[in-house]
Amino acid sequence: MTSTDPLLHPLPRTADNPLISGADEGTRVEFRGIVKDYGTTRVLHGVDLDVAPGEFVSLLGPSGCGKTTALRVLAGLERATAGSVVVGGRDLSAVPTNKRDLGMVFQSYSLFPHLRVRDNAAFGLRRRGVGGRDAARRAGDALDLVGLGHLGDRFPHQLSGGQQQRVALARALVTQPRVLLLDEPLSALDAKVRVQLRDEIRRIQLRLGMTTLFVTHDQEEALAVSDRIAVMNAGRIEQVGSAEDLYLRPETPHVAAFVGISSPVPGRRHGDRVSVWNVELRVTGDGPDGDVDVLVRPENVRLQRATTANDEAAVGARSVGAVVEESTFLGSYRRTLVRTAxxxxxxxxxxxGERLEYGESVHVSFVDQPVAVRPQT
Structure with missing residues (x-):
């Protein structure tokens, strides 16, 4: 019996697809001191970022941090107050959007409801004066690349949300732009489709070798697909690095708190160490001595039942007592919330399999891993 689960269907064979055979090594993109003001409000404070040819870089941060504004400045949809954007060694700050040779996919699908899928995919080619037959052929190649070549005659309302976003991706790729810009393209999709399309976008990008900037507030998306991630906060880039760098070696408290899950625990810093519950841990990043919040990752927290008086004595010196508040089953692991005295x-x-019940008493201890800290508020 053939499975109908779309996650089990591989991408179509694309070895002979002209979009892949015509791919190059990508184009360098640079943000140089980008400042953006809206009236008296400054939303970008001198953003600097260098994206290597063929690199997949995510702009990650909470709503209002400036990530979409930065992408729109690159696309030419917003004019920078100061600074410049350089693509392939050319300053594009004064170049109109339609002359920048960039492909963009938005959160909303923005498809023309009265046009068939193939005509939606070919729209950018028609605007560039490409003839009907050639445009139809190239649109078919783009739709094949995203796995929708067989649906070219349908209208957008006959497609699922994930399929409509694939059409939008095909439309962005069909002109073979130098850079692909993705502005939260997955946020309107359900969880299963979002993961599938996220992975497909990454595989397609790797095959094309196209420089890509991806805006998202979802840390899991950014960690899963990016070569590097630029974490933004209040209009500034706080850290740029690989997923491993950001998670294991955060340079600021915001990065440590935003990338992954952390629990703040009171402690006291002294140099490159911090004391918390009679345990000393190493600290990442610089900062003054004094009272701090220690940001502890859940995988570095150990819970132990104290079943006898001897157990209590053995673990008490290097741990603290707590009570289970909730425990959530998440498939391959469980996440448990506890409250100390x-x-x-x-x-x-x-x-x-380590199931803990509400109200159960446990002892909490830490794995000896470096931690980030922030001043207590």
Whole structure:
């Protein structure tokens, strides 16, 4: 019996697809001191970013941090107050959007409801004066690349949300732009389709070798697909690095708190160490000595039942007592929230088979891994 689960269907064979055979090594993109003001409000504060040819870079941050504005400045949809955007060694700051040779996919599909899928995909080619037969052929190649070559005669309302976003991706790729810009293209999709399309976008990007900037507020998306991630906060880039760098070696408290899950625990910093509950841990990043919040990852929290008085004595010196508040089954693992006697809430991640019940008493200890800290507020 053939499965109908779309996640089990491989991408179509594309070895002979002209979009792949015509791919190059990508184009360098540079943000140089980009400042953007809206009236008296400054939303970008001197953004600098260098994206290597063929690199997939995500702009990651909470709503209002300036990531979409930065992308729109690159696309020419917004004019920078100061600074410049350079693509392939050319300053595009004064170049209109339609002359920048960039492909863009938005959160909304923005398809023309009265046009068939093939005509939607070919729209950019028609605007460039490409003839009907050639445009139809190239649109078919783009639709094949995203797995929709067989649906070219349908209208957008006859497609699912994921399929409509694939059409939007095909429309952006059909002109073979130098750079692909993706502005939260997956946020309107359900979780399963979002993961599938995310992975397909990455595989297509790798095959094309196209420089890509991807805006998202979803840390899991950014961690899964990016060569590097630029974490933004309040109009500034706080850190640029690989997923491993950002997660394991955050340079600022915002990066540590935003990338992954952390529980703040009171401690006291002294040099490159921090004392928390009679345990000393190494600290990432610089900062002054004094009282701090220690940001502890759930996988570095250990929970242990104390079943006898001897157990209590053995673990008490290097741990703290707590009570289970909730425990959530997440498939391959379980995440448990506990509250200490002094009211600190921590999340621990552990094996799915280690089930803890509400109200159960446990001891909390830490794995000896470097931690980020922030000043107590």
């Amino acid at each position: 002094d009211g600190v809430l921590l999340r621990a991640q552990h094996a799915a």
